[in-house]
Amino acid sequence: MSTERPTDLPETPAETLPEAALRVGEPATASVGVSGVLHSMDYALREMGPKRSLQTLLKLNQVDGFDCPSCAWPDPDHRKAAEFCENGAKAVAWEATRKRVGRDFFEANSVASLKAHDDHWLESQGRLTEPMYLAPGATHYSPIQWSDAIELIADRMRASDPDRSVFYTSGRASNEAAFVYQLLARRLGTNNLPDCSNMCHESSGTALSEVLGIGKGTVTYDDIAEHADLILVVGQNPGTNHPRMLTALESAKQHGAAIVSVNPLTEAGLGTFRNPQTLRGVSGVGTKLADLHVPVRVNGDLALFAGINKALVARGAVDDAFLEEHTDGFEVASEAWAAMEWDEISQLSGISRQEIEELADLVEGRERIIVCWAMGLTQHKNSVATIREIASFLLLRGNVGKPGAGASPIRGHSNVQGDRTMGIWEKPPASFLDAIRDEFGFEPPREEGFDTVAAIEAMRDGAVDVFLALGGNFAAATPDTSVTTAALANVGLTVQISTKLNRSHLDHGREALILPCLGRTERDETGGREQRVTVEDSMGMVHASRGRLLPGSKELRSEVGILCALGEALFGSEDAVDWAMMGLDYSRVRWHISAVVPGFEDFEARLKAPGGFALPNGPRDSRTFNTATGRARVTANPLSAVSVPPGHLLLQTLRSHDQFNTTVYGYDDRYRGVTGGRHVVFVNPDDLDELGIDDGQTVDIVSVWTDGERRAEKFRVVSYATPRGCAAAYFPETNVLIPLDSYADGSRTPTSKSVVVRLEAR
Ligand SMILES: Nc1nc2c(c(=O)[nH]1)N[C@H]1C(S)=C(S)[C@@H](COP(=O)(O)OP(=O)(O)OC[C@H]3O[C@@H](n4cnc5c(=O)[nH]c(N)nc54)[C@H](O)[C@@H]3O)O[C@H]1N2
Ligand SMILES: Nc1nc2c(c(=O)[nH]1)N[C@H]1C(S)=C(S)[C@@H](COP(=O)(O)OP(=O)(O)OC[C@H]3O[C@@H](n4cnc5c(=O)[nH]c(N)nc54)[C@H](O)[C@@H]3O)O[C@H]1N2
Numbered sequence: 001m002s003t004e005r006p007t008d009l010p011e012t013p014a015e016t017l018p019e020a021a022l023r024v025g026e027p028a029t030a031s032v033g034v035s036g037v038l039h040s041m042d043y044a045l046r047e048m049g050p051k052r053s054l055q056t057l058l059k060l061n062q063v064d065g066f067d068c069p070s071c072a073w074p075d076p077d078h079r080k081a082a083e084f085c086e087n088g089a090k091a092v093a094w095e096a097t098r099k100r101v102g103r104d105f106f107e108a109n110s111v112a113s114l115k116a117h118d119d120h121w122l123e124s125q126g127r128l129t130e131p132m133y134l135a136p137g138a139t140h141y142s143p144i145q146w147s148d149a150i151e152l153i154a155d156r157m158r159a160s161d162p163d164r165s166v167f168y169t170s171g172r173a174s175n176e177a178a179f180v181y182q183l184l185a186r187r188l189g190t191n192n193l194p195d196c197s198n199m200c201h202e203s204s205g206t207a208l209s210e211v212l213g214i215g216k217g218t219v220t221y222d223d224i225a226e227h228a229d230l231i232l233v234v235g236q237n238p239g240t241n242h243p244r245m246l247t248a249l250e251s252a253k254q255h256g257a258a259i260v261s262v263n264p265l266t267e268a269g270l271g272t273f274r275n276p277q278t279l280r281g282v283s284g285v286g287t288k289l290a291d292l293h294v295p296v297r298v299n300g301d302l303a304l305f306a307g308i309n310k311a312l313v314a315r316g317a318v319d320d321a322f323l324e325e326h327t328d329g330f331e332v333a334s335e336a337w338a339a340m341e342w343d344e345i346s347q348l349s350g351i352s353r354q355e356i357e358e359l360a361d362l363v364e365g366r367e368r369i370i371v372c373w374a375m376g377l378t379q380h381k382n383s384v385a386t387i388r389e390i391a392s393f394l395l396l397r398g399n400v401g402k403p404g405a406g407a408s409p410i411r412g413h414s415n416v417q418g419d420r421t422m423g424i425w426e427k428p429p430a431s432f433l434d435a436i437r438d439e440f441g442f443e444p445p446r447e448e449g450f451d452t453v454a455a456i457e458a459m460r461d462g463a464v465d466v467f468l469a470l471g472g473n474f475a476a477a478t479p480d481t482s483v484t485t486a487a488l489a490n491v492g493l494t495v496q497i498s499t500k501l502n503r504s505h506l507d508h509g510r511e512a513l514i515l516p517c518l519g520r521t522e523r524d525e526t527g528g529r530e531q532r533v534t535v536e537d538s539m540g541m542v543h544a545s546r547g548r549l550l551p552g553s554k555e556l557r558s559e560v561g562i563l564c565a566l567g568e569a570l571f572g573s574e575d576a577v578d579w580a581m582m583g584l585d586y587s588r589v590r591w592h593i594s595a596v597v598p599g600f601e602d603f604e605a606r607l608k609a610p611g612g613f614a615l616p617n618g619p620r621d622s623r624t625f626n627t628a629t630g631r632a633r634v635t636a637n638p639l640s641a642v643s644v645p646p647g648h649l650l651l652q653t654l655r656s657h658d659q660f661n662t663t664v665y666g667y668d669d670r671y672r673g674v675t676g677g678r679h680v681v682f683v684n685p686d687d688l689d690e691l692g693i694d695d696g697q698t699v700d701i702v703s704v705w706t707d708g709e710r711r712a713e714k715f716r717v718v719s720y721a722t723p724r725g726c727a728a729a730y731f732p733e734t735n736v737l738i739p740l741d742s743y744a745d746g747s748r749t750p751t752s753k754s755v756v757v758r759l760e761a762r
C-alpha cells in the first residue's frame with residue numbers, strides 16, 4: 001500500500017478563517033418559532049435534498065423511526081408528526097448529507113494540510129466512506145481492507161499489556177454497541193473505559209449516587225410537563241441545547257408552574273418561546289417562560305443554594321415528616337447552614353440576601369419542585385458539592401419521590417446515560433462485574449481503569465499502546481489541547497470509529513486507523529437482516545431506534561459489527577463470548593444485556609411496547625435510597641468559589657447555537673446576536689471599562705494556572721450582559737486554555753466553566 005503523496009493531485013487549500021465576516025448585533029429575547037424552523041429546513045435541504053429530508057425528518061423520534069442523534073431529551077407519549085427541533089434537524093442533516101470523503105480526498109490532502117482547516121470545514125467535507133490507514137511516518141491516509149484493519153488492531157493489542165489499551169466512548173453509541181464495547185475491554189483485561197461523560201455529567205452522577213443512591217435523575221417527562229409547580233433551570237441553555245424541552249416547559253406553565261432560570265446569562269430560550277407546533281407559536285405569539293431570572297456569578301451556585309437552604313431552615317420551612325422518615329444528616333447540616341455568613345454567601349453568589357430570601361418565599365409557596373441542570377453546574381472544581389447542595393434543597397421540603405418533584409440532570413448526548421447503564425465506566429460496581437463473570441464465564445478485571453483525564457496523562461507518559469475511540473472527537477473535546485495533542489502523538493496506534501472527518505483523525509498516534517460506521521439515520525443490515533438498536537433517554541426510558549436511509553457507502557459497517565469482528569479476531573470463534581453470534585443478530589446482544597444489567601429483564605419482549613419501557617428508579621418509584629445508610633443524605637457543603645485575582649475574569653466555555661459539541665454546523669450564534677465567526681469573548685461592559693479594553697477590540701485570552709500560562713489568540717471582545725468578573729467564550733476553540741489537572745473534586749470533570757483568565761490587547 002502506497003503512502004507516498006501523488007504529485008499530480010492538488011492539495012485543497014486551507015481557507016482563511018471567516019472571522020473577517022464576524023458581526024455582532026443585539027442578543028435575541030425570543031426563541032424558535034418560524035425562523036428556527038425555516039433555518040433548519042434550509043439546512044436540511046442543502047445537506048440532504050428534498051427526498052432525504054422528507055424520508056428522515058418524518059421518522060425522527062417516531063415510534064417506528066429512529067432516535068434523534070442530538071440531545072437526550074425524552075419523547076412525549078403523544079407525539080406530533082414533526083417531533084423534532086431546529087437543532088435535531090441540523091444533526092440529522094449533518095449525518096445524512098450527500099457529500100462524501102473517499103480515498104481520492106485522502107490522496108489529495110495530506111494530514112498536515114488538513115490540519116490547517118477548522119472544525120467546521122473538516123466535518124463539512126461529508127461522510128467517511130471506507131477504512132483508511134496512516135502508516136508510521138506517512139504523510140497521507142490510504143485505503144485498507146476491513147479484515148486487515150481489524151487484524152492490525154488485534155495484533156497491536158495482543159502484543160501489548162491489556163492495561164496499555166484505552167477504550168474511549170462518546171455518548172451517541174447505542175446500548176448494543178456500548179455493551180459489546182465494554183465486554184471487549186473487559187475480556188481483554190482492562191477497565192480503561194473513559195467516556196465523554198467524564199467531561200459532562202460525571203459530577204451529577206457522583207453527587208447523586210452519594211446522597212440519593214442513584215446516579216441519575218428522579219423525574220419523568222410528565223413530572224416536568226404536567227405536575228411540577230416550580231421548575232428551576234440552573235446552568236442550562238435549553239433553547240439551544242435541548243430545544244424540545246421548551247415545549248415541555250410551555251406545557252408546565254399552562255399547568256401553573258413557575259419557572260426560574262439561574263444563569264449568568266439571560267439565554268433567549270427562557271425568554272419568550274414561540275412553539276412552532278402550535279398555531280399560537282406559528283403566528284408569533286409566544287409564551288413567556290421564565291418568571292424570574294437569577295443572574296448568579298459563574299461558579300456561585302453552591303453559595304446560592306446554601307443561602308436558600310439556610311433561609312428555609314431558619315424559617316422552619318422544611319418537611320419534618322419526610323426528613324424524619326427518609327433522610328439522615330439534617331441536624332448536622334442545619335448547624336452548618338446556621339453558621340454560614342450572609343455576606344460571604346452574597347459575595348460568592350453575586351445575589352443579595354434579600355433576593356435569596358425572595359427565592360425562599362417562592363419555594364415556600366410551592367409543593368412540587370424540580371431542579372433541572374446541565375453543564376453550568378458540572379464543570380467547576382466544587383461541582384460535586386454544588387449538586388449535593390441542590391439535592392439537599394430538594395430533600396428539605398420532600399421534593400423527591402412524588403409527582404412533579406425531583407432532581408433532573410439533563411443529559412447531553414442522545415445515549416450517554418444508556419452507555420453508562422451498559423457498563424461504560426472506568427470504575428464499575430462489583431455487582432456488574434460479577435454479573436459479567438456469571439453470564440460469560442470469564443473473570444473481568446477488578447482494578448479501576450483510566451477516566452478521560454487519567455487516559456491523557458497515561459498517553460502523555462508513554463503508557464498507552466492502543467487508543468480506540470467509539471465515536472466522538474477526543475482530540476478536540478478534551479481539555480488542554482496542546483497537551484492532549486502531544487499525548488495522542490505518543491500512542492502506538494490510534495483508532496477512530498467515526499462517521500465524519502474530525503480533529504481526532506489528524507492528531508493521531510504513530511500509526512492510525514479511521515473506521516467509518518453507519519449512523520442512526522441509516523438502515524442497518526448487519527448479518528443479512530434488518531437490525532435495530534436501543535437507547536435510554538435522560539429520564540430512564542429505553543426504546544428502539546431504526547434508521548431507514550440507504551447507508552452512505554457500501555463499505556460502512558455498524559458499530560456492533562466492527563466490535564464483534566474485533567472480538568472474534570482477538571479471542572477466536574471458540575471463545576467464552578459468542579462474538580460472531582452477537583455480530584449477526586443484535587437480539588443476542590440484548591439477550592446478554594437482560595442477564596447482566598438490572599432492569600432489562602425480558603428486554604426483547606418489552607421493547608415491543610410503543611415508546612419502550614422505564615427503568616426502575618428507587619428514589620422516584622418508592623423513596624428507596626441505595627446509599628451507605630439506606631437513607632437520603634442531607635448535606636451542607638462548605639462555601640467555596642474559585643478566587644479570581646484582580647485584573648482577571650472567570651471564563652466559562654459554552655456552546656453556540658450552531659454547533660453540537662465539536663461539530664460546528666456554522667458560524668452564527670443567532671440568539672446571542674453573533675454572526676459570521678466564533679472567536680468572540682463576552683465580557684461585562686463595566687469590566688471592560690475597568691480593564692481599559694474596548695468593545696470590538698481584538699485580544700488574546702490568557703489562562704493562568706499553577707504551571708504557567710496558556711493562550712488562545714485573536715478573540716473579538718463583545719460587551720455583553722454577564723455578571724461582573726465573568727466572561728464566556730465558545731468551546732472547543734478555548735479548550736487550549738483549560739489545564740489538564742484542573743478538574744472537579746470527586747468527579748475529575750475538567751473545569752471547563754471555571755477558567756481564570758486575563759485579556760491581553762493585541
Ligand atoms: N444543539 C446542541 N445540542 C446539544 C449540544 C450541542 O453542543 N448542541 N451538546 C449536548 C451535550 S453533550 C450536552 S452536555 C448538553 C449541554 O447543554 P448546556 O449545559 O445547556 O450547554 P452549555 O452551552 O455548556 O451551556 C451551559 C449554560 O450554563 C450557563 N453557565 C455557565 N456557568 C455557569 C455557572 O457557574 N452557574 C450557572 N448557574 N450557569 C452557568 C451558561 O451561561 C449556559 O447557559 O447539550 C446537549 N445538546
Ligand atoms: N471547554 C469545554 N470542553 C468540553 C465541554 C464544554 O462545555 N466546554 N463539554 C464537554 C461535554 S459535555 C462533552 S459530552 C464532550 C463531547 O465529547 P465527544 O463526545 O468526544 O465529542 P463530539 O463533538 O460529540 O463528537 C463528534 C464526532 O462524533 C462522531 N460521530 C457522530 N455520530 C456518530 C455515530 O453515530 N457513531 C460514531 N462512531 N461516531 C459518530 C463524528 O465523527 C463527530 O466528528 O466535550 C466536552 N468538552
Ligand SMILES: [Mo]
Nearest residue numbers: 200201412413
Ligand atoms: Mo455532554
